[in-house]
Amino acid sequence: MATLRIYDLRQHVLALDLRDLLRLLAPRSLEANWTVSTVKSSKPGHEWFEATGDGGEQLEKLAQDDAQLSGSDLAALAEETQQVIWGEFVGSGPTQSDKTWVTIRAVDSTFYEIDTDDETVLSKISSTYSDVRTGEAAITSWLADSSRE
Numbered sequence: 001m002a003t004l005r006i007y008d009l010r011q012h013v014l015a016l017d018l019r020d021l022l023r024l025l026a027p028r029s030l031e032a033n034w035t036v037s038t039v040k041s042s043k044p045g046h047e048w049f050e051a052t053g054d055g056g057e058q059l060e061k062l063a064q065d066d067a068q069l070s071g072s073d074l075a076a077l078a079e080e081t082q083q084v085i086w087g088e089f090v091g092s093g094p095t096q097s098d099k100t101w102v103t104i105r106a107v108d109s110t111f112y113e114i115d116t117d118d119e120t121v122l123s124k125i126s127s128t129y130s131d132v133r134t135g136e137a138a139i140t141s142w143l144a145d146s147s148r149e
Contacts, residue, residue, distance in 0.1 A: 003135030006112045019078035030071040032091035036062040048086035055080030085109045
């Protein structure tokens with residue numbers, strides 16, 4: 001699976017959010033089934049999901065249960081979310097719920113990470129954003145720092 005990280009900034013803040021990625025990947029993102037979850041820490045018992053706005057509060061509740069929802073429901077919540085700071089969104093096809101199509105991971109408001117084998121997704125990301133870097137490996141756990149303990 002290929003991993004891309006998007007670092008684009010606008011006025012010193014990340015220039016994109018979940019809603020932008022879902023729009024970019026439409027119509028497939030709207031047809032997909034999604035699992036909303038926390039980003040796990042390498043320290044047992046530590047994990048994060050943080051988002052702001054009305055939609056962000058709802059997403060945060062869903063992430064605590066690794067909730068599944070439709071692409072259209074996720075897109076609606078994303079539109080009401082100001083910013084996803086931490087969070088993981090795993091999309092699978094409507095008929096292949098056991099096969100991951102794409103994983104979108106928000107990492108500490110620093111970058112978005114995209115994991116996928118879908119060449120169309122990789123091409124859209126690379127051609128839309130200017131500061132896209134290839135990740136050595138997906139962030140599957142995040143080191144806990146002392147400020148979050």
